[in-house]
Amino acid sequence: VGAGVAVERGVPLRARAGSLVARAGRHRxxxxxxxxxxxxxxxxxxPVLSLFRVxxxxxxxxxGYGEGRAFYVPGTWTVDNYLRFFGDDYFRQLAIFTVELxxxxxxxxxxxxxxxxYQIYRAxxxxxxxxxxxxxxxxxxxxxxxxxxxxxxxxxxGLLNRLLLATGIVREPVQMVYNLFSVVLGEIVLILPYCVLxxxxxxxxxxxxxxxxxxxxxxxxxxxxxxxxxxLSLPGVWVSVLLxxxxxxxxxxxxxxxxxAELYTLAVEVDRQTNWRLNWAMGAxxxxxxxxxxxxxxxxxxxxxxxxSTEARA
Amino acid sequence: VIGVMLARVGWGGLIALNTLTVALLLIPLVTSLAVSLSPxxxxxxxTDSISLRWYEQFFGDYRWISALMNTLVVAGLTVAISFPVGxxxxxxxxxxxxxxxxxxxxxIIFPLFVPSVVLxxxxxxxxxxxxxxxxxxxxxxxxxxxxxxxxxxxLKSTLAGVDRSVEEAAxxxxxxxxxxxxxxxxxLVAAGVFxxxxxxxxxxxxxxxxxxxxxxxxxxTLPVAIWPQIRYxxxxxxxxxxxVIIVITLxxxxxxxxxxxxxxxxxxR
Numbered sequence: 413v414g415a416g417v418a419v420e421r422g423v424p425l426r427a428r429a430g431s432l433v434a435r436a437g438r439h440r441x442x443x444x445x446x447x448x449x450x451x452x453x454x455x456x457x458x459p460v461l462s463l464f465r466v467x468x469x470x471x472x473x474x475x476g477y478g479e480g481r482a483f484y485v486p487g488t489w490t491v492d493n494y495l496r497f498f499g500d501d502y503f504r505q506l507a508i509f510t511v512e513l514x515x516x517x518x519x520x521x522x523x524x525x526x527x528x529x530y531q532i533y534r535a536x537x538x539x540x541x542x543x544x545x546x547x548x549x550x551x552x553x554x555x556x557x558x559x560x561x562x563x564x565x566x567x568x569x570g571l572l573n574r575l576l577l578a579t580g581i582v583r584e585p586v587q588m589v590y591n592l593f594s595v596v597l598g599e600i601v602l603i604l605p606y607c608v609l610x611x612x613x614x615x616x617x618x619x620x621x622x623x624x625x626x627x628x629x630x631x632x633x634x635x636x637x638x639x640x641x642x643x644l645s646l647p648g649v650w651v652s653v654l655l656x657x658x659x660x661x662x663x664x665x666x667x668x669x670x671x672x673a674e675l676y677t678l679a680v681e682v683d684r685q686t687n688w689r690l691n692w693a694m695g696a697x698x699x700x701x702x703x704x705x706x707x708x709x710x711x712x713x714x715x716x717x718x719x720x721s722t723e724a725r726a
Numbered sequence: 727v728i729g730v731m732l733a734r735v736g737w738g739g740l741i742a743l744n745t746l747t748v749a750l751l752l753i754p755l756v757t758s759l760a761v762s763l764s765p766x767x768x769x770x771x772x773t774d775s776i777s778l779r780w781y782e783q784f785f786g787d788y789r790w791i792s793a794l795m796n797t798l799v800v801a802g803l804t805v806a807i808s809f810p811v812g813x814x815x816x817x818x819x820x821x822x823x824x825x826x827x828x829x830x831x832x833x834i835i836f837p838l839f840v841p842s843v844v845l846x847x848x849x850x851x852x853x854x855x856x857x858x859x860x861x862x863x864x865x866x867x868x869x870x871x872x873x874x875x876x877x878x879x880x881l882k883s884t885l886a887g888v889d890r891s892v893e894e895a896a897x898x899x900x901x902x903x904x905x906x907x908x909x910x911x912x913x914l915v916a917a918g919v920f921x922x923x924x925x926x927x928x929x930x931x932x933x934x935x936x937x938x939x940x941x942x943x944x945x946x947t948l949p950v951a952i953w954p955q956i957r958y959x960x961x962x963x964x965x966x967x968x969x970v971i972i973v974i975t976l977x978x979x980x981x982x983x984x985x986x987x988x989x990x991x992x993x994x995r
Contacts (some may be wrong), residue, residue, distance in 0.1 A: 440903075444818035447811045448834055448874065455867045456837055459848030466851045527743045545983065546748050552975050553755060554932040556952050557968040561754020563956070564761055564769055564965070571757070571771060601750060632729035634736065662841030664935055669956065682843040686939065692851065699844045706841065 460703075467493055467696035483692035493697035503681075503698075510661055510677040511705065517599045517660030522652040524600055525607035529648075532608070533615040544612070551605035558601055559669040563589060590672045598666030603659045607652040614648030615641070650717050654710065661706050678702045755972055762965035769962060780966035790967060793951035796862065797931055800947060803866035804873050804930035805923055811870070812877030812922065817907070819878075820885040834878050837871040845871055846939030853940065860942045868936040873926035880925060884918025885911070917985040924978045931974055 469484040470492060497503045532543045550558060565571050566588040573585040588594065618641065626636045664679035676684075678698055686695030757771075764770050765777035784790045815834060819827065837845065849868045853859040858867075888911055896906045912919070934949040941950045948971055955964050 438822070438824050441818040441822035441824050444814045444822075445830060448815040448878075451807075451811055451867075451870070451874065452833065452837075455849070455852075456845075456871055459845065459852040460840075462852035462855060463844065463848035524743070524747055527740050528747055531740060531744050543744075543748075545979075546751055549755070549979075550751055552928050552932065552979055554949055554952075554968065554971045554975075555934055556949050556956055557758055557971060558754045560952070560956050560964060560968055561757045564757050565753055569769070571769070597750065601754075604747075604751075633733040634729050637733075658839050662843070664841075664843060679841055679843045682847060683938070686847055686850075692847070695847055696851065699841070699847050702841055703844050706839075 463696045464700055466692055467700045469693045471691050471693050483686075483690050484696075485693075493694050494701070496694070497697060497701060506676070506678055506681055507701070507705065509675075510663075510679075510702070511709070513595070513599075513663060513667070513675075513677060514657050514661030514709075517596055517603065517663065518653045518656030520596055521600045521603045521607055521656040521660070522611075522649060525604050525652055526611055526645075526649065528604070529608045529611035529615060532612045544608075547608040548605045550601050555602055555665045556669075559598060559665055562594070562598060562670060566594070589670050590675075592671075592675060594670040595663075595666050595675050598670045599660055599663050602666065603656050606655050610651045610655065611645065611648040614645045614651075618644045654713060657713070658706055658710065661709070662702065678705075758965050758968040759972060761962050762969040764962050764965075767961065769965070780962045781970075783963055784966045784970065790948075790951065793946050793948045794970065796941075796945055797948040800862050800865045800869065800937075800945075801927045801930035803862055804869040805926045807866055808870040808873035808877050808926045809923055812874045812926075813881055813919070815874075816878050816881035816885055819882055835875045838875050842935035843939070846936040849936065850939045859940070860945060862945055865937055865940050865945060865947065866930070868940055869930040869933050870926075871936075872933065873929050876925045876929060877922040880918060880922040881915070884915045884922075888914050920985055921982045924982045928975055928978055931971060 466484050468489055468491065469486065470488040470490045472483060472485055528543070528547055532540055532547070535543060563570060567573070568585045568587060568589075570588075572588070573582075576582045576586065622640055622644070623636060626640045631639065661677075662679055663677050664683065667675050667677045668680050668683075679702060682695045682699045682702065685691045685698060689695075760771050761769055762780055763776040763778070764772040765775055765779060766772075815830075819831065845868060849864070849871075850859065853864045853867075858864045892914070893906050893910055896910045897903070901909070932949065933947075934953070937947045937950050938953065941947055948967060952964055952967050
């Protein structure tokens, strides 16, 4: 019946039918999306709002344990936690160090990831699978297992030190962990999988013909890399730097287990305030500031990168 | 000629750096596994003989067993929550065109980029308010914040690879959309679906920071149980506990690798 009418009235009806289908599609899409929208509102947005609310509550004082008291005073409104943060040298230093560690982590992770991704890009199929498997393994392993392994091998009482002592190479254990180097190394292992995947994906998307063309025009392998491969893979590098920065600033496990008090980050402080001092309000304020720092720097980075790429094009 | 030599040196340096990286990635895992098999009272590599005494101790201690059970229950719940939610979103994303597609995708993936201490503490305050704190569900919904984006990403790329004409043919033969999806699309993406489920499971088994904030003595998961012991390398029991997690993960990964070609992760063409 519909077909007959459509033929009779021609285009307008078909267009109307099309828009009906599109509207049905929109409804169906909305229906399919509703669980994830509901979930995100309930278990992502509300917790973040709840965190903000708690950061504006006053501290209970005392230990919180066994006193039947909450870990913040419900119903109170104050900005004391934020004032305390920005008025205290200790917290300000902590914030600065956290950002520095994030930048260092982002750069180091990207360099290491690029090298590995490039070899994956050039490797034969079997080697490619093996290297990819190794690269994403840490993401599927427990962060604690990784840090534990580090400590077992490189710790003061670890296997490497005992080997060095037993063979008489050194007389006293060498301090290989609890310094900035070990913290960054730990973070690299934790962040590298995503960065390798991103950079490798961008490299594989480059048209191999460009490579051949550059070679055909007489460019050596280094020049092909420098003038063809690297510029074309820059989008992946930017994403990798961004990911490294976001996760580097949020670093918690590596600074805590492979670092020492001077190498602690804002995330570690959130845990100390919340789980040790049982001062949820202060912990929430620091967590919120941490998220703010990340958002501000990510936006700054995206703008900087956009400006840089428009300039490069001009 | 100098250029070629430089390129050789550069490639050699690259291989050297990557060898170090691969060693760095593998050493912790291999060491944990090896130390857990040591008969020694202290942290040591098993040189003369291997022993399962630390596993016996692990499986003989109800605290470790209950932590293991909690971990598996929470991971199962995480799959039960994140899989249907992620699947429906991925279907909507690949089968319908609408204006806010890009925004929707960004919103789904966004929690991956929020520090886990923020998610952990935020969930803690909110879950206490609504009264699910201290239950496995509390941990599972927090883990789903990360599992849903991953299920969504995996299923989105799998569903995008399905030949639409097959679906259209089924629809043309009179099947309604639900039946098309159930009898045509789903069997075609079965491997991807399975991988999505496994990823969600692995993410939950290994998640630590949110669990640290959310778990109570009754809902303590394996990583949270390991945490207080890890700084003091007392006995290889932590290595055994770690190895249990590693083995669970490796088995699941091996199944996943068998089902899909891992190279597809980076090769789109």
